[in-house]
Structure formats: C-alpha cells, structure tokens
C-alpha cells in the first residue's frame with residue numbers, strides 16, 4: 001500500500017459510515033451504534049495493511065483501544081499519535097449522521113470533525129511513513145485509536161498502562177483548524193466538605209455554622225482565582241476560572257449546620273499544575289480553620305486533566321508548523337481553552353501538541369462537517385514529520 005493510493009477523504013467517508021457513538025448517548029440505538037468495537041476493527045485492519053503491529057486493549061465491554069506500532073521494536077524515541085474513536089450522540093442532527101456525503105467541498109456527518117477527520121488524517125499520515133527508515137533511526141510510531149474521550153478520557157487514561165514511562169513526542173488528534181496547539185487549559189473537579197458544630201437554632205452562638213463557613217470559603221476561592229488569573233492568564237489560553245456548581249449543607253432551619261458539601265471545577269492555565277492549585281486551596285481552607293470560622297475540612301478530587309504546555313520554540317512545534325506550511329497551510333501556533341486527551345499524555349511526553357484538520361465548533365453540533373481541502377493538506381503536512389515511503 002502506498003501513500004499515493006490512499007485518499008484520506010475516502011477513508012473518512014468510510015469511518016463516518018461506521019457509527020461509534022458514546023453508548024450512553026446512543027439511546028435506543030446503543031446496541032447498533034454504541035461503542036468503538038467496529039471502528040476499532042476498521043482502524044486495526046487499515047494500520048495492519050500499512051505494516052503496523054496491532055494490539056487490542058479492552059477497556060470496557062465492546063470498548064477497545066487499538067494500539068498500532070510501527071518502526072523500531074525497542075525504540076529510543078517514540079512518536080505517539082493518538083485520536084479518539086467515539087463520537088457524541090446524533091440527536092437533533094439536520095442531515096443523515098452516518099452517510100459521509102461530500103457536498104460543497106465538505107464531508108458531512110457525525111464525527112467528521114470530532115474526531116474521525118483528525119483520526120483519519122493521523123492514520124493516513126502514519127500509513128505513509130517509511131517504517132524501515134524510521135527503525136534505522138531508532139524511532140517508532142505508536143498510533144492509538146482510543147475509546148471514551150467524550151466521557152472522561154477513559155481510553156487515554158487506560159492506555160498509560162501499556163505505554164512506557166516516557167515518550168518523546170505526542171500528537172493528540174483533535175480538530176484545531178490545522179493549527180499547532182501547544183497550550184491548553186487543564187481541568188479539575190474538586191469536592192470540599194466543611195465541618196462545623198451543631199447547636200439548636202435558638203442558641204446559634206454555641207455552634208459553628210458550616211454554611212457560613214462555606215460562604216467565607218467560596219468568597220476567598222473566587223478571590224484566589226482572580227489573583228491566579230493576574231499571574232497566569234495568557235493570550236494563548238485565557239485566565240484560570242472556577243465554577244461552584246453544587247452546594248449541599250445543613251439539616252433543618254432550626255439547627256446550626258454541622259456540615260456543608262461543595263463541588264466545583266477549576267480550569268488551570270499552564271504552567272500551573274492542578275497539584276499547585278490544590279495546595280493553594282488547602283492552605284486557604286486551613287487559614288479559615290485557624291481563624292475559627294470552621295472546625296475542619298476535607299478535599300477530594302474527581303477528575304484530573306492537566307493543562308498542556310509545550311514551548312512554542314520546541315522542535316515538535318517548529319517542525320510541524322514548517323511541515324504544514326510546506327503542505328500549503330498557515331502552520332499557525334495557537335492555544336485553546338478546551339481540554340482533550342493531550343492532558344493525559346503531556347505529563348509523560350517531552351513534547352505534546354494537539355493537531356487536526358476541522359473545527360471544534362462543528363464537534364457536538366447539529367451540523368457537523370469537515371473541509372476536504374483542509375483535511376487533505378493537514379494529512380499531507382502531518383505525514384511530512386517522518387520519512388515517507390516512496391510511492
């Protein structure tokens with residue numbers, strides 16, 4: 001199989017015709033449309049034909065990661081190219097979601113932009129690599145089609161178990177309008193339990209009202225976030241933010257509240273890590289305790305997606321940008337405010353970027369499409385990162 005004979009637009013059309021909807025969003029069609037097993041079969045067959053060794057990692061029933069390895073068997077440097085195979089549901093879509101028709105220079109259907117277009121670009125670009133030449137350089141390409149990105153990045157998290165401790169360069173495939181994204185926000189969901197002291201409502205001064213304590217905490221949390229914004233806010237990713245989304249406390253109107261439970265999400269901005277944010281929030285809670293406003297506190301974390309940060313001057317960013325220019329694209333460097341599987345891989349890679357043709361605005365939308373010219377050029381540009389087999 002040679003690069004010249006594979007048309008990425010045809011590959012993508014075939015992929016759009018294989019539904020791989022996140023099962024919880026497939027409703028009554030879950031058995032027919034849900035999960036990534038059939039999509040995984042397609043990815044595996046395609047990559048096997050291109051000379052890759054394929055391993056299946058079953059993360060949940062009917063829900064695989066497909067791990068395709070080419071190049072050196074014991075590589076000194078690994079290129080990790082990863083894209084997710086799941087899509088969101090199809091409710092309210094204005095056109096047939098699984099037709100993959102090309103009209104007006106666009107390929108239409110669920111997943112065309114998020115994320116089958118970028119995934120197809122990655123597959124075709126990797127299929128064009130000269131794996132023998134790559135092996136001679138001590139390099140390997142590991143291509144992963146992953147499950148479950150749309151609901152907590154479960155596939156990417158699971159794939160860490162089968163990856164070495166460290167990889168060289170990671171390209172997380174997502175629609176970036178073919179920009180080289182080297183910074184993204186991070187995302188943590190935190191829970192805080194505040195402890196007070198109960199008393200009868202007729203005698204509140206004997207108790208310590210946990211709801212009042214929570215009020216002091218939330219005020220200071222927002223102030224902390226503003227201070228962090230002044231320090232870490234950037235043109236690439238905007239400022240950090242916090243959203244208090246849930247609060248539950250107290251027992252009854254005539255009882256001083258002994259407990260209050262809060263849940264919030266905090267969006268970090270690189271280079272600040274979630275660990276650093278948690279330390280600051282912990283210190284804030286501790287100072288409120290020392291002031292006697294609360295009796296105790298506990299903090300737990302539900303989700304951890306680190307912010308992405310790779311220098312705009314790094315080798316990967318410069319090389320990919322130049323490769324895209326050679327393919328007739330702008331090769332723009334950018335940051336984004338959303339997060340994706342790159343958050344899971346960047347703590348274990350020298351250099352990580354997010355890249356793909358297509359726009360995130362079309363992901364999850366009632367009209368989803370990808371520009372076929374951008375798809376072709378993006379595929380061509382990506383494939384210039386490594387030695388190409390002659391066709």
Ligand SMILES: [Zn+2]
Pocket residue numbers: 084114115149174175340363
């Ligand atoms: Zn996506």
